[in-house]
Amino acid sequence: MDYFLSEQQKTIKDLARQIAEEKALPVRAELDEREEFPRDLMRELAGADMFRVFVPEEYEGLGGGCLELSLVIEELSRVCSSVAISYAASALGCFTLMDYGSDAQKRKFLPDIAAGTRLAAFALTEPGAGSDASAIRTTATKVDGGYVLNGTKQFITNGGEAEIYTVICLTDKAKGPRGASAILVEKDTPGFTFGKKERKLGIRASATRELVFRDCFVPEENLIGRPGAGFIQAMRLFDRSRPGIGAQALGLAQGALEAAVDYTRQRVQFGQPLISLPVVQDILGDMATQIEAARALIYAAARMVDSGVKNVTEVSAMAKVFASDMAMKVTTEAVQICGGAGYMRDYPVEKMMRDAKITQIYEGSNQVLRNAIAIEVRKRKGRTQ
Amino acid sequence: MNIAICLKQVPGTTAVKIDPQTNTLVRQGIESVMNPFDAYALEEGVRLREKQGGRVTAITMGPPQAEAMLRQAISLGADDAILLSDRAFAGADTLATAYTLAAAIRKLGQCDLVICGRQTIDGDTGQVGPEMAEMLDLPFVSYVSRIEEIAGGHMRAQRMIEEGHESVEMPLPAVITVTKEINTPRLPSLRGIARSKSAQVPVWTAQELGVDTGKVGLAGSATRVVKIFFPQRERKGEVLQGEAEAQVECLLGKLKSGGLI
Known part of the structure; x- marks a missing residue:
């Protein structure tokens, strides 16, 4: 699918992918096993200007918005969700400052956050x-x-x-x-x-x-x-950060699909690769469809956030809820079709399945968010806008 | 500290084919990349600049499409890039290449250090660095694996030799070639990529370099490629029969008669 990303957005996405594949892939299993904070990877991301993506230009950033941030999170999460969320948490930690802080406060803190020398x-x-x-x-x-x-x-x-x-x-x-x-x-x-x-x-x-x-x-x-104003500020913050959690879930699911396709192409049972079995194709086809639907919703929500429209609570919650439920389902299916191998730590899908669960829980549990969506649905009497 | 990095665009694969008619590499349909060893040279230059200030200038001699690699060098931290391109430069061997690069470095002026990769992965000679140093009449150290210190117009560097390492001190300006042990090249940065897209990459021709056209390109090459070929590889398999002892006897006999043991 073509989402008509700008040249700059494509550049950001490609570079994030390159960092993920070259730097995160070789160490993700070990970092997970040792529960070790990915400090070196944060340095790599900083060196590549990734922390500048979400900071305004006047504070040493590149002036990107929710969509650019989501693209980076998606690509990092496709390889390692821990790296993605450590990066994204720094954005979450400075959005309130960016939206409501004084110029002096921003001058004091944002350039270091943009440079990645200080995490938030x-x-x-x-x-x-x-x-x-x-x-x-x-x-x-x-x-x-x-x-x-x-x-x-x-x-x-x-x-x-x-x-x-x-x-x-x-x-x-x-x-x-x-x-x-x-x-x-x-x-x-x-x-x-x-x-x-x-x-x-x-x-x-x-x-x-x-x-x-x-x-x-x-x-x-x-x-x-x-x-x-703190409580309102926090609620507004989540309205704009939730597509990012959706992007984390999306990346995870994308990574799981790729791993599952890779495995089922090679694994031969009943005299043929697993991917040739209709039952496996049925699952893969559904995984791919669910992922693409989530991507479309997340990008649309992120673009809506970036457009500056006032109420994004509903769309942002939808993106997070749909993508996280999708990721839980897709990663579980990925483990299933990779069978015994998928259950082992030698393969990446079990980690993805473990990583997916949190996306249904944090930054508003999916139950709380469904509730928030229902309130909006009730307000607009279920009609489309 | 002003640093010049000499780069070369090479085929991005080891599976290159040779045109039997012209004895040259078939470059069509093969992606060109920055010579991997040169990436270490560039990285070292950028790191020195970050510590000591100054400018890093990336230079390459090549066809117009080599500009893409120079822009990549800017995305990786080079401040400027210069493309040496002229039909007269075509067909250059290492001598003519070194002559052209040396002329560019002279024209650039104010250069404290020239860094090259230890060799290219297509030509594999490792000659351009030392030849260029000779032409520029500058001290030269090859296979540098660590720059230990730069102070007071001198540099101390560790170079790899067969048995281990050697520590060499030399006055600057100088020319060095570096090995992949020296650093881990960084990935590009978003700001670097943005800069690389808008940067001006000047093209210097033979005339602008003021070089003797008899000393550049094919005309200036002291060597001629007469023929390039893959050596014929023959594999002869033989299955020995009989009892294990007899097989061992037979094998030993064959190895001895073949002069292998």
């Missing part, structure tokens, strides 16, 4: 606040010249590895979610430490860690936008 991360989830994000309890108490943070953030991607954290916390506890604000916290700030590193089913090379704040003083200038 976004911290919302807490032990008591997952799908119910409004239940966060981390506080930022106003003091002279700044805020003092107290609380714990959980399951934070790039936790411990990132240098710059966008933390959603309550600056006004009494107001609940309307008292939440986004505050930038730099690594090595006194009172800011990291808790345990999680051991996961998939995306094992990515870092997922607790952030612990104990009387952590942050200067006033680190508040992004106005106090009390």
Whole structure:
């Protein structure tokens, strides 16, 4: 399918693919096995200007949008989803700053993020606040010249590895979610430490860690936008980042399809390659169709986000929900048709199947997102726009 | 520190065919790539520039289509690129090539270091680097696997020799050829690719270089390719019969009579 990508978009996609194939492919299994953060790969991506893709030109970026970012994530995820998400988490960690930060804040932080010399991360989830994000309890108490943070953030991607954290916390506890604000916290700030590193089913090379704040003083200038806007900022952020999770799922599924085709062409049973069996063809045909449908939806959603239209909640949620369910199905089928070999760690499909599961869970569980889609559907009485 | 990198575009495969009529490589339908060893030379130049400042200029002698490789060099970090292209340069052997490249480096001026790959994968001679150094009357070190230090107008480099390594110190400017042990070439960057698309790549002809046309191209070549051929390979298989002991006896006899043991 031709998605009429611009020359620049094609260049970005091709280079991301080259990095994935030349640099990530040889090490992905080992990184997964050792649960080791892909530091060298982050350096490679930085050297190739990949972190510049999502940063505006005036802050040393290349001024790309959701589509360009999704293309990079897709290509990286096709080979290694851990690398893709470690990269994407840095984008997630600076979008709030990009959208609501002051010029001075952007000048201070964005050029380093664009150069890839400093990674970013976004911290919302807490032990008591997952799908119910409004239940966060981390506080930022106003003091002279700044805020003092107290609380714990959980399951934070790039936790411990990132240098710059966008933390959603309550600056006004009494107001609940309307008292939440986004505050930038730099690594090595006194009172800011990291808790345990999680051991996961998939995306094992990515870092997922607790952030612990104990009387952590942050200067006033680190508040992004106005106090009390944090919750809305976070919801808007996810509206624009969800196609990226869709792209992660899409890349995974694409990689699994290629591995499955490769295997079934070579594996001979009943005197013929598996790929010649109608039952296998039936599965492969369905996998390919599902993948292409997800790609079309993700690119369309990303383009809609980039167009600047106001409400993208629905389309963005659809892209994430459809692609992640598709990826779970496709990677499971890939393991199935690769049989015993597919179940073994010597082949890449079992990792892809493990990696796929998280895409149905994070950045809004698919159940919560279906709920959000249904609200929009109800508003427009089920009609198309 | 200003650095010149000499590059060559070569067929992107080892399975090249030879035209039996003209004794030249059949290049049609074969993708051309940057000589792999030259990629290490370029990378080393870019790394030195990143540490010491200055400019990296990529130079190649070749047909107009070699411009694509020069643009690739810019995407990989070269600041400038110059294409030496003229019908008069065609058919050059290593001597005529070295003469032309040396003229370009003289014209470029202000060059502290010239880096070449150890050899090309098509010609495989490894002669152009040293010949060019001789013509430029510059110190030369081949097979450099590490640049240890550059300071006070001197460079200390480690070169590979059969038995190990040798540490060589030389004054700059100088010419070196490098091995693949020296670094890991980077991938292009998006900014580099953007720059490579808009960069001007000047073409210097024989006239602009002010070279003696009798010393370039086929006319300036001291060697002539008379014939290129693949050596005939004959494989003779023989199955020995009988008891194991008798087979061993027979095999030993054959190996001895063949002068192999």
